[in-house]
Amino acid sequence: MYVAVKGGEKAIDNAHAWLAEDRRGDPSIDVLSVAQIREQLSFAVNRVMAEGSLYDPQLAALAIKQARGDLIEAIFLLRAYRTTLPRFGTSHPIETEKMSCIRRISATFKDAPGGQVLGPTFDYTHRLLDFKLAADGDIEEAELASKPLDEAVPHITNFLNAEGLIQQEPNTDTEPGDLTREPLELPANRALRLQSLARGDEGFVLGMAYSTQRGYARNHAFVGELRIGDVTVEMDIPELGFSIEIGEVEVTECETVNQFQGSKTEPPQFTRGYGLVLGQSERKSISMALVDRALRWKELGEDNLGAPAQDEEFVLYHCDNIQATGFLEHIKLPHYVDFQSELELIRKLRREAQSHLQTQEAAE
Amino acid sequence: MNNDRKSWKSVLAKSRANDVDKFWTTIEDQPNFKFLRVPEIGAVMVRGRMGATGDAFNLGEMTITRCSVELATGEIGHGYVQGRDRKHSERAAILDALLQGSRSTEVDSKVITPLRELRLGRKDVKAKKAAATKVDFFTLARGEDE
Numbered sequence: 036m037y038v039a040v041k042g043g044e045k046a047i048d049n050a051h052a053w054l055a056e057d058r059r060g061d062p063s064i065d066v067l068s069v070a071q072i073r074e075q076l077s078f079a080v081n082r083v084m085a086e087g088s089l090y091d092p093q094l095a096a097l098a099i100k101q102a103r104g105d106l107i108e109a110i111f112l113l114r115a116y117r118t119t120l121p122r123f124g125t126s127h128p129i130e131t132e133k134m135s136c137i138r139r140i141s142a143t144f145k146d147a148p149g150g151q152v153l154g155p156t157f158d159y160t161h162r163l164l165d166f167k168l169a170a171d172g173d174i175e176e177a178e179l180a181s182k183p184l185d186e187a188v189p190h191i192t193n194f195l196n197a198e199g200l201i202q203q204e205p206n207t208d209t210e211p212g213d214l215t216r217e218p219l220e221l222p223a224n225r226a227l228r229l230q231s232l233a234r235g236d237e238g239f240v241l242g243m244a245y246s247t248q249r250g251y252a253r254n255h256a257f258v259g260e261l262r263i264g265d266v267t268v269e270m271d272i273p274e275l276g277f278s279i280e281i282g283e284v285e286v287t288e289c290e291t292v293n294q295f296q297g298s299k300t301e302p303p304q305f306t307r308g309y310g311l312v313l314g315q316s317e318r319k320s321i322s323m324a325l326v327d328r329a330l331r332w333k334e335l336g337e338d339n340l341g342a343p344a345q346d347e348e349f350v351l352y353h354c355d356n357i358q359a360t361g362f363l364e365h366i367k368l369p370h371y372v373d374f375q376s377e378l379e380l381i382r383k384l385r386r387e388a389q390s391h392l393q394t395q396e397a398a399e
Numbered sequence: 400m401n402n403d404r405k406s407w408k409s410v411l412a413k414s415r416a417n418d419v420d421k422f423w424t425t426i427e428d429q430p431n432f433k434f435l436r437v438p439e440i441g442a443v444m445v446r447g448r449m450g451a452t453g454d455a456f457n458l459g460e461m462t463i464t465r466c467s468v469e470l471a472t473g474e475i476g477h478g479y480v481q482g483r484d485r486k487h488s489e490r491a492a493i494l495d496a497l498l499q500g501s502r503s504t505e506v507d508s509k510v511i512t513p514l515r516e517l518r519l520g521r522k523d524v525k526a527k528k529a530a531a532t533k534v535d536f537f538t539l540a541r542g543e544d545e
Contacts, residue, residue, distance in 0.1 A: 075535045089442065090461035091482065120442040123463060128446040128455045135522060137529045145536060153532040183526030184533070190451055204453025211456045213444065225449055226456035233458050268445055268461065274477060280409035281463055284445060382536045394506030
Protein backbone atom coordinates (compact mmCIF):
# COMPACT_ATOMS: atom_id res chain seq x y z
CA MET A 36 0.00 0.00 0.00
CA TYR A 37 1.32 3.46 -0.88
CA VAL A 38 0.37 6.34 1.40
CA ALA A 39 1.17 9.87 0.27
CA VAL A 40 2.10 12.03 3.23
CA LYS A 41 1.83 15.77 3.17
CA GLY A 42 2.14 18.28 5.94
CA GLY A 43 4.71 19.70 8.27
CA GLU A 44 5.14 22.97 6.34
CA LYS A 45 4.28 25.06 9.34
CA ALA A 46 6.63 23.08 11.58
CA ILE A 47 9.42 23.36 9.01
CA ASP A 48 8.98 27.12 8.66
CA ASN A 49 9.07 27.57 12.41
CA ALA A 50 12.12 25.31 12.72
CA HIS A 51 13.99 27.39 10.14
CA ALA A 52 13.03 30.65 11.82
CA TRP A 53 14.38 29.29 15.11
CA LEU A 54 17.56 28.14 13.33
CA ALA A 55 18.08 31.70 12.06
CA GLU A 56 17.57 33.07 15.55
CA ASP A 57 19.97 30.55 17.07
CA ARG A 58 22.51 31.36 14.37
CA ARG A 59 22.46 34.95 15.54
CA GLY A 60 22.89 33.87 19.16
CA ASP A 61 22.52 36.34 21.99
CA PRO A 62 21.55 39.65 20.32
CA SER A 63 23.39 41.61 23.01
CA ILE A 64 26.65 40.24 21.53
CA ASP A 65 28.03 41.92 18.40
CA VAL A 66 27.06 40.27 15.14
CA LEU A 67 29.88 38.45 13.33
CA SER A 68 30.66 39.82 9.87
CA VAL A 69 31.64 37.72 6.88
CA ALA A 70 34.83 39.80 6.58
CA GLN A 71 35.72 38.95 10.20
CA ILE A 72 35.35 35.24 9.47
CA ARG A 73 37.38 35.56 6.28
CA GLU A 74 40.21 37.41 8.01
CA GLN A 75 40.23 35.84 11.47
CA LEU A 76 39.09 32.24 10.93
CA SER A 77 41.22 31.72 7.84
CA PHE A 78 41.97 28.03 8.44
CA ALA A 79 38.25 27.28 8.56
CA VAL A 80 37.85 29.31 5.36
CA ASN A 81 40.73 27.41 3.77
CA ARG A 82 39.26 24.05 4.65
CA VAL A 83 35.87 24.98 3.23
CA MET A 84 37.49 26.18 0.00
CA ALA A 85 39.65 23.06 -0.37
CA GLU A 86 36.89 20.54 0.28
CA GLY A 87 34.21 22.71 -1.32
CA SER A 88 36.58 22.64 -4.30
CA LEU A 89 36.11 26.35 -5.03
CA TYR A 90 38.64 29.06 -4.29
CA ASP A 91 36.69 32.10 -3.07
CA PRO A 92 37.45 33.21 0.51
CA GLN A 93 34.46 35.55 0.67
CA LEU A 94 31.98 32.83 -0.29
CA ALA A 95 33.59 30.29 2.02
CA ALA A 96 33.31 32.76 4.92
CA LEU A 97 29.65 33.36 4.11
CA ALA A 98 29.05 29.61 4.03
CA ILE A 99 30.67 29.24 7.46
CA LYS A 100 28.45 31.96 8.88
CA GLN A 101 25.33 30.45 7.35
CA ALA A 102 26.28 26.97 8.61
CA ARG A 103 26.91 28.30 12.14
CA GLY A 104 30.47 27.02 11.93
CA ASP A 105 29.53 23.48 10.86
CA LEU A 106 32.29 23.10 8.29
CA ILE A 107 30.83 20.10 6.47
CA GLU A 108 27.53 21.97 6.12
CA ALA A 109 29.51 24.98 4.83
CA ILE A 110 31.37 22.76 2.34
CA PHE A 111 27.97 21.44 1.21
CA LEU A 112 26.75 25.02 0.62
CA LEU A 113 29.85 25.90 -1.39
CA ARG A 114 29.64 22.71 -3.48
CA ALA A 115 26.00 23.45 -4.24
CA TYR A 116 26.86 27.00 -5.31
CA ARG A 117 29.74 25.71 -7.44
CA THR A 118 27.38 23.62 -9.53
CA THR A 119 25.48 26.77 -10.57
CA LEU A 120 28.57 28.42 -12.09
CA PRO A 121 29.30 28.18 -15.80
CA ARG A 122 32.81 26.83 -16.43
CA PHE A 123 34.77 29.40 -18.45
CA GLY A 124 37.75 27.15 -18.98
CA THR A 125 40.68 25.34 -17.51
CA SER A 126 43.91 26.89 -16.31
CA HIS A 127 47.42 25.98 -17.33
CA PRO A 128 48.88 23.78 -14.59
CA ILE A 129 50.07 26.09 -11.81
CA GLU A 130 53.85 26.37 -11.48
CA THR A 131 54.59 25.76 -7.83
CA GLU A 132 58.29 26.22 -8.62
CA LYS A 133 57.49 29.93 -8.99
CA MET A 134 55.43 30.14 -5.80
CA SER A 135 55.88 33.24 -3.62
CA CYS A 136 56.52 31.13 -0.53
CA ILE A 137 55.53 32.29 2.93
CA ARG A 138 56.62 28.95 4.34
CA ARG A 139 58.98 26.35 2.97
CA ILE A 140 60.58 23.61 4.99
CA SER A 141 62.36 20.36 4.30
CA ALA A 142 62.71 17.50 6.76
CA THR A 143 65.36 15.86 4.57
CA PHE A 144 67.96 18.56 3.89
CA LYS A 145 68.98 21.02 6.56
CA ASP A 146 70.91 23.25 4.18
CA ALA A 147 68.49 23.18 1.28
CA PRO A 148 69.10 26.06 -1.14
CA GLY A 149 66.49 28.69 -0.39
CA GLY A 150 66.63 27.81 3.28
CA GLN A 151 64.17 26.65 5.90
CA VAL A 152 61.48 29.31 6.06
CA LEU A 153 59.07 28.77 8.94
CA GLY A 154 56.37 31.27 7.98
CA PRO A 155 53.33 31.90 10.21
CA THR A 156 53.31 28.44 11.82
CA PHE A 157 51.75 26.83 14.90
CA ASP A 158 54.85 24.61 15.13
CA TYR A 159 57.02 25.28 18.19
CA THR A 160 54.14 26.94 20.04
CA HIS A 161 53.48 25.35 23.43
CA ARG A 162 49.79 24.73 22.83
CA LEU A 163 48.93 26.56 26.00
CA LEU A 164 45.73 28.57 25.92
CA ASP A 165 46.56 32.22 25.47
CA PHE A 166 44.26 34.18 27.75
CA LYS A 167 45.49 37.44 26.31
CA LEU A 168 43.40 36.63 23.25
CA ALA A 169 40.28 36.62 25.42
CA ALA A 170 40.90 40.29 26.10
CA ASP A 171 40.98 42.55 23.05
CA GLY A 172 44.70 42.93 22.79
CA ASP A 173 46.54 44.78 20.06
CA ILE A 174 49.16 42.70 18.32
CA GLU A 175 52.62 43.71 17.35
CA GLU A 176 53.49 43.63 13.69
CA ALA A 177 55.69 40.77 12.57
CA GLU A 178 59.38 41.38 12.02
CA LEU A 179 60.51 42.36 8.53
CA ALA A 180 63.88 41.22 7.20
CA SER A 181 65.91 43.81 5.35
CA LYS A 182 65.79 41.74 2.18
CA PRO A 183 62.78 39.82 0.82
CA LEU A 184 62.86 36.07 0.31
CA ASP A 185 64.07 34.94 -3.14
CA GLU A 186 61.43 35.10 -5.86
CA ALA A 187 61.52 31.44 -6.88
CA VAL A 188 62.75 28.72 -4.57
CA PRO A 189 63.79 25.46 -6.29
CA HIS A 190 62.07 22.21 -5.36
CA ILE A 191 64.07 19.91 -3.08
CA THR A 192 63.33 16.83 -5.18
CA ASN A 193 65.36 18.43 -8.00
CA PHE A 194 68.50 17.72 -6.01
CA LEU A 195 67.70 14.03 -5.70
CA ASN A 196 66.68 14.00 -9.37
CA ALA A 197 70.14 15.25 -10.31
CA GLU A 198 71.67 12.12 -8.77
CA GLY A 199 69.03 9.89 -10.34
CA LEU A 200 68.06 8.59 -6.90
CA ILE A 201 64.39 9.42 -7.09
CA GLN A 202 61.65 8.18 -9.35
CA GLN A 203 60.75 10.62 -12.15
CA GLU A 204 57.22 11.86 -12.64
CA PRO A 205 56.08 11.13 -16.19
CA ASN A 206 55.03 14.18 -18.19
CA THR A 207 53.07 12.98 -21.21
CA ASP A 208 50.62 15.86 -21.75
CA THR A 209 47.75 13.49 -20.95
CA GLU A 210 44.43 15.30 -20.51
CA PRO A 211 43.30 14.57 -16.94
CA GLY A 212 39.81 13.29 -16.18
CA ASP A 213 37.50 15.46 -14.12
CA LEU A 214 35.30 13.82 -11.52
CA THR A 215 33.02 16.85 -11.38
CA ARG A 216 32.10 16.05 -14.99
CA GLU A 217 32.09 12.26 -15.16
CA PRO A 218 31.35 9.95 -12.26
CA LEU A 219 34.40 8.31 -10.73
CA GLU A 220 34.97 4.85 -12.17
CA LEU A 221 37.52 2.31 -11.02
CA PRO A 222 40.30 1.65 -11.54
CA ALA A 223 41.02 5.38 -11.35
CA ASN A 224 44.25 6.85 -12.66
CA ARG A 225 46.51 9.02 -10.51
CA ALA A 226 45.04 12.28 -11.85
CA LEU A 227 41.58 11.31 -10.63
CA ARG A 228 42.94 10.01 -7.34
CA LEU A 229 44.70 13.31 -6.68
CA GLN A 230 41.62 15.35 -7.58
CA SER A 231 39.54 13.20 -5.29
CA LEU A 232 42.01 13.46 -2.39
CA ALA A 233 42.46 17.23 -2.86
CA ARG A 234 38.74 17.72 -2.17
CA GLY A 235 38.45 14.81 0.25
CA ASP A 236 37.63 15.11 3.93
CA GLU A 237 40.65 16.22 5.94
CA GLY A 238 39.83 13.91 8.84
CA PHE A 239 39.34 10.87 6.63
CA VAL A 240 42.52 11.47 4.60
CA LEU A 241 44.44 12.11 7.83
CA GLY A 242 43.19 8.82 9.29
CA MET A 243 44.17 6.90 6.16
CA ALA A 244 47.62 8.53 6.12
CA TYR A 245 48.11 7.77 9.80
CA SER A 246 47.23 4.12 9.20
CA THR A 247 50.16 3.86 6.75
CA GLN A 248 52.49 5.29 9.40
CA ARG A 249 51.25 2.76 11.92
CA GLY A 250 52.11 -0.11 9.60
CA TYR A 251 49.18 -0.71 7.28
CA ALA A 252 51.14 -0.57 3.99
CA ARG A 253 54.00 1.31 5.56
CA ASN A 254 55.99 3.34 3.04
CA HIS A 255 58.18 5.32 5.40
CA ALA A 256 57.65 8.88 4.24
CA PHE A 257 59.95 11.85 4.78
CA VAL A 258 58.59 15.30 4.11
CA GLY A 259 61.01 16.21 1.35
CA GLU A 260 59.40 19.58 1.14
CA LEU A 261 56.39 21.47 2.35
CA ARG A 262 55.64 24.87 0.91
CA ILE A 263 52.82 27.38 1.23
CA GLY A 264 52.37 30.49 -0.89
CA ASP A 265 50.68 32.28 -3.74
CA VAL A 266 50.80 31.00 -7.30
CA THR A 267 49.57 32.74 -10.41
CA VAL A 268 46.78 31.16 -12.42
CA GLU A 269 46.98 31.52 -16.18
CA MET A 270 44.43 30.57 -18.79
CA ASP A 271 44.05 30.68 -22.59
CA ILE A 272 41.41 33.17 -23.68
CA PRO A 273 39.91 32.24 -27.05
CA GLU A 274 38.76 35.76 -27.97
CA LEU A 275 42.27 37.10 -27.34
CA GLY A 276 44.20 34.29 -28.95
CA PHE A 277 46.72 34.24 -26.11
CA SER A 278 46.86 33.32 -22.46
CA ILE A 279 46.54 35.78 -19.58
CA GLU A 280 46.90 35.67 -15.83
CA ILE A 281 43.44 35.59 -14.31
CA GLY A 282 44.32 35.54 -10.65
CA GLU A 283 46.37 34.20 -7.83
CA VAL A 284 45.58 31.39 -5.40
CA GLU A 285 47.25 30.34 -2.20
CA VAL A 286 48.11 26.64 -2.11
CA THR A 287 49.92 24.18 0.13
CA GLU A 288 52.18 21.62 -1.50
CA CYS A 289 53.82 18.59 0.08
CA GLU A 290 56.29 16.28 -1.59
CA THR A 291 57.21 13.17 0.29
CA VAL A 292 60.31 11.12 -0.35
CA ASN A 293 59.65 7.49 0.42
CA GLN A 294 61.91 4.59 1.11
CA PHE A 295 61.70 1.94 -1.60
CA GLN A 296 63.64 -1.31 -1.79
CA GLY A 297 62.91 -1.82 -5.46
CA SER A 298 60.44 -4.28 -6.93
CA LYS A 299 60.10 -6.69 -9.83
CA THR A 300 59.88 -3.72 -12.20
CA GLU A 301 61.70 -0.82 -10.47
CA PRO A 302 65.28 -0.40 -9.17
CA PRO A 303 65.90 0.62 -5.53
CA GLN A 304 65.29 4.38 -5.42
CA PHE A 305 63.29 6.94 -3.57
CA THR A 306 59.65 7.16 -4.60
CA ARG A 307 57.31 10.08 -4.19
CA GLY A 308 53.93 11.04 -2.86
CA TYR A 309 52.29 14.31 -3.73
CA GLY A 310 49.87 16.56 -1.91
CA LEU A 311 48.45 19.82 -3.23
CA VAL A 312 45.59 21.63 -1.55
CA LEU A 313 43.84 24.95 -2.14
CA GLY A 314 44.59 27.37 0.70
CA GLN A 315 46.81 26.81 3.71
CA SER A 316 46.46 23.27 4.99
CA GLU A 317 49.63 21.42 5.72
CA ARG A 318 48.01 18.61 7.70
CA LYS A 319 45.81 17.85 4.70
CA SER A 320 48.59 18.13 2.12
CA ILE A 321 50.96 15.83 4.06
CA SER A 322 48.11 13.35 4.53
CA MET A 323 47.28 13.53 0.84
CA ALA A 324 50.89 12.82 -0.11
CA LEU A 325 51.05 9.74 2.13
CA VAL A 326 47.80 8.34 0.79
CA ASP A 327 48.79 9.15 -2.80
CA ARG A 328 51.98 7.16 -2.26
CA ALA A 329 50.16 4.20 -0.73
CA LEU A 330 47.72 4.09 -3.66
CA ARG A 331 50.60 3.90 -6.16
CA TRP A 332 51.52 0.33 -5.19
CA LYS A 333 50.42 -1.15 -8.50
CA GLU A 334 52.44 1.15 -10.79
CA LEU A 335 55.53 0.67 -8.60
CA GLY A 336 55.16 -3.11 -8.69
CA GLU A 337 54.68 -3.40 -4.92
CA ASP A 338 52.66 -6.12 -3.22
CA ASN A 339 49.07 -5.52 -2.27
CA LEU A 340 49.18 -6.00 1.47
CA GLY A 341 45.43 -5.65 1.75
CA ALA A 342 45.80 -2.44 3.72
CA PRO A 343 42.88 0.02 3.64
CA ALA A 344 45.09 2.86 2.33
CA GLN A 345 46.07 0.71 -0.68
CA ASP A 346 42.46 0.04 -1.57
CA GLU A 347 41.49 2.74 -4.03
CA GLU A 348 37.83 1.79 -3.95
CA PHE A 349 37.77 2.09 -0.16
CA VAL A 350 39.68 5.38 -0.09
CA LEU A 351 38.15 7.20 -3.04
CA TYR A 352 34.56 6.13 -2.46
CA HIS A 353 34.63 7.17 1.18
CA CYS A 354 36.78 10.30 1.30
CA ASP A 355 34.13 12.71 0.02
CA ASN A 356 32.39 14.11 3.07
CA ILE A 357 29.46 15.50 1.09
CA GLN A 358 28.63 12.16 -0.48
CA ALA A 359 29.14 10.50 2.87
CA THR A 360 27.07 12.91 4.90
CA GLY A 361 24.35 12.99 2.26
CA PHE A 362 23.89 9.25 2.43
CA LEU A 363 24.39 9.04 6.15
CA GLU A 364 22.02 11.84 7.09
CA HIS A 365 19.28 10.84 4.69
CA ILE A 366 18.35 7.96 6.99
CA LYS A 367 16.95 10.42 9.51
CA LEU A 368 14.44 11.72 6.94
CA PRO A 369 10.97 10.15 6.73
CA HIS A 370 11.15 6.48 5.75
CA TYR A 371 7.59 5.77 6.95
CA VAL A 372 6.60 3.65 3.97
CA ASP A 373 9.87 1.69 3.90
CA PHE A 374 9.54 1.09 7.60
CA GLN A 375 5.87 0.15 7.32
CA SER A 376 6.79 -2.67 4.93
CA GLU A 377 9.58 -3.83 7.27
CA LEU A 378 7.07 -3.85 10.10
CA GLU A 379 4.62 -5.90 8.04
CA LEU A 380 7.40 -8.34 7.14
CA ILE A 381 8.51 -8.86 10.74
CA ARG A 382 4.89 -9.39 11.87
CA LYS A 383 4.36 -11.90 9.07
CA LEU A 384 7.56 -13.80 9.93
CA ARG A 385 6.59 -13.91 13.59
CA ARG A 386 3.09 -15.15 12.74
CA GLU A 387 4.58 -17.88 10.55
CA ALA A 388 7.14 -18.88 13.16
CA GLN A 389 4.41 -19.00 15.80
CA SER A 390 2.04 -21.13 13.76
CA HIS A 391 4.93 -23.45 12.81
CA LEU A 392 5.67 -23.89 16.50
CA GLN A 393 2.02 -24.57 17.27
CA THR A 394 1.76 -27.19 14.51
CA GLN A 395 4.90 -28.88 15.87
CA GLU A 396 3.56 -28.90 19.42
CA ALA A 397 0.25 -30.29 18.24
CA ALA A 398 2.06 -33.07 16.35
CA GLU A 399 4.14 -34.16 19.39
CA MET B 400 51.79 44.74 -27.79
CA ASN B 401 50.55 41.37 -26.58
CA ASN B 402 53.16 41.34 -23.83
CA ASP B 403 52.11 44.79 -22.63
CA ARG B 404 48.52 43.72 -22.81
CA LYS B 405 49.23 40.52 -20.90
CA SER B 406 50.96 42.56 -18.27
CA TRP B 407 48.20 45.12 -17.70
CA LYS B 408 45.53 42.41 -17.81
CA SER B 409 47.46 40.52 -15.15
CA VAL B 410 47.53 43.61 -12.94
CA LEU B 411 43.80 44.22 -13.42
CA ALA B 412 42.89 40.56 -12.76
CA LYS B 413 44.93 40.22 -9.58
CA SER B 414 44.24 43.63 -8.03
CA ARG B 415 41.59 44.03 -5.37
CA ALA B 416 38.28 45.39 -6.63
CA ASN B 417 38.33 48.34 -4.25
CA ASP B 418 41.85 49.33 -5.36
CA VAL B 419 40.78 49.28 -9.02
CA ASP B 420 37.79 51.36 -8.02
CA LYS B 421 39.97 53.91 -6.25
CA PHE B 422 42.27 54.56 -9.23
CA TRP B 423 39.42 54.32 -11.75
CA THR B 424 37.86 57.43 -10.24
CA THR B 425 41.03 59.41 -11.03
CA ILE B 426 40.32 59.10 -14.75
CA GLU B 427 38.52 62.13 -16.13
CA ASP B 428 36.17 61.88 -19.14
CA GLN B 429 35.19 58.28 -18.53
CA PRO B 430 34.39 56.89 -21.97
CA ASN B 431 31.05 55.91 -23.45
CA PHE B 432 30.81 52.23 -24.15
CA LYS B 433 28.42 49.42 -24.89
CA PHE B 434 28.52 45.89 -23.53
CA LEU B 435 29.46 43.13 -25.93
CA ARG B 436 29.13 40.75 -23.01
CA VAL B 437 27.60 41.90 -19.73
CA PRO B 438 29.58 40.96 -16.62
CA GLU B 439 29.23 37.23 -16.04
CA ILE B 440 30.35 35.20 -13.01
CA GLY B 441 31.79 31.74 -13.59
CA ALA B 442 34.48 29.30 -12.61
CA VAL B 443 37.81 28.16 -13.96
CA MET B 444 39.21 24.73 -13.17
CA VAL B 445 42.68 25.19 -11.71
CA ARG B 446 45.17 22.45 -12.52
CA GLY B 447 48.26 21.24 -10.78
CA ARG B 448 51.00 18.81 -11.77
CA MET B 449 51.71 15.45 -10.10
CA GLY B 450 54.92 15.85 -8.14
CA ALA B 451 55.02 19.50 -9.33
CA THR B 452 56.59 18.44 -12.66
CA GLY B 453 54.52 15.52 -14.01
CA ASP B 454 51.19 15.21 -15.77
CA ALA B 455 48.36 17.59 -14.96
CA PHE B 456 45.43 16.91 -12.64
CA ASN B 457 42.38 18.96 -11.68
CA LEU B 458 42.88 20.60 -8.30
CA GLY B 459 39.67 22.61 -7.86
CA GLU B 460 37.92 25.65 -9.26
CA MET B 461 38.19 29.36 -8.61
CA THR B 462 35.62 32.09 -9.20
CA ILE B 463 36.17 34.57 -11.97
CA THR B 464 34.11 37.34 -13.62
CA ARG B 465 34.36 38.35 -17.25
CA CYS B 466 33.00 41.17 -19.34
CA SER B 467 33.54 42.62 -22.83
CA VAL B 468 32.92 46.19 -23.98
CA GLU B 469 33.24 48.31 -27.08
CA LEU B 470 34.08 51.99 -26.65
CA ALA B 471 32.35 54.70 -28.68
CA THR B 472 35.77 55.21 -30.29
CA GLY B 473 35.77 51.58 -31.49
CA GLU B 474 38.28 49.82 -29.24
CA ILE B 475 37.19 46.47 -27.81
CA GLY B 476 38.23 45.46 -24.30
CA HIS B 477 37.93 42.23 -22.33
CA GLY B 478 37.97 42.09 -18.55
CA TYR B 479 38.81 38.85 -16.78
CA VAL B 480 39.17 39.27 -13.04
CA GLN B 481 39.40 36.96 -10.04
CA GLY B 482 36.36 36.79 -7.77
CA ARG B 483 32.74 37.78 -8.25
CA ASP B 484 32.77 41.57 -8.52
CA ARG B 485 30.89 42.64 -11.66
CA LYS B 486 32.05 46.27 -11.48
CA HIS B 487 35.65 45.07 -11.24
CA SER B 488 35.33 43.12 -14.50
CA GLU B 489 33.47 45.97 -16.22
CA ARG B 490 36.22 48.42 -15.29
CA ALA B 491 38.92 45.98 -16.31
CA ALA B 492 37.26 45.66 -19.74
CA ILE B 493 36.94 49.44 -20.22
CA LEU B 494 40.53 49.99 -19.07
CA ASP B 495 41.73 47.23 -21.42
CA ALA B 496 40.00 49.05 -24.30
CA LEU B 497 41.37 52.46 -23.27
CA LEU B 498 44.89 51.09 -23.01
CA GLN B 499 44.74 50.06 -26.66
CA GLY B 500 43.78 53.56 -27.82
CA SER B 501 45.12 57.08 -27.76
CA ARG B 502 44.70 57.47 -23.98
CA SER B 503 46.98 54.57 -23.07
CA THR B 504 49.73 56.70 -21.46
CA GLU B 505 47.25 58.49 -19.20
CA VAL B 506 45.51 55.26 -18.14
CA ASP B 507 48.78 53.48 -17.59
CA SER B 508 50.13 56.19 -15.30
CA LYS B 509 46.88 56.81 -13.42
CA VAL B 510 45.70 53.21 -12.96
CA ILE B 511 48.03 50.41 -14.02
CA THR B 512 51.29 51.74 -12.56
CA PRO B 513 49.83 52.58 -9.13
CA LEU B 514 47.98 49.23 -9.00
CA ARG B 515 51.16 47.37 -9.90
CA GLU B 516 53.13 49.26 -7.25
CA LEU B 517 50.51 48.57 -4.62
CA ARG B 518 50.64 44.86 -5.36
CA LEU B 519 54.43 44.75 -5.45
CA GLY B 520 54.53 46.63 -2.15
CA ARG B 521 52.24 44.08 -0.47
CA LYS B 522 54.22 41.20 -1.96
CA ASP B 523 57.45 42.73 -0.74
CA VAL B 524 56.17 43.03 2.84
CA LYS B 525 55.09 39.37 2.79
CA ALA B 526 58.45 38.26 1.35
CA LYS B 527 60.30 40.24 4.03
CA LYS B 528 58.17 38.73 6.80
CA ALA B 529 58.91 35.28 5.35
CA ALA B 530 62.63 36.09 5.16
CA ALA B 531 62.57 37.06 8.84
CA THR B 532 61.42 33.50 9.68
CA LYS B 533 64.31 31.86 7.82
CA VAL B 534 66.28 29.60 10.14
CA ASP B 535 69.97 30.28 10.76
CA PHE B 536 71.54 27.04 11.86
CA PHE B 537 74.67 27.12 13.93
CA THR B 538 76.57 24.00 14.86
CA LEU B 539 77.77 23.66 18.42
CA ALA B 540 81.44 22.69 18.82
CA ARG B 541 81.44 19.06 19.88
CA GLY B 542 84.94 19.10 21.31
CA GLU B 543 86.44 15.98 19.73
CA ASP B 544 88.94 18.06 17.71
CA GLU B 545 90.70 19.31 20.81
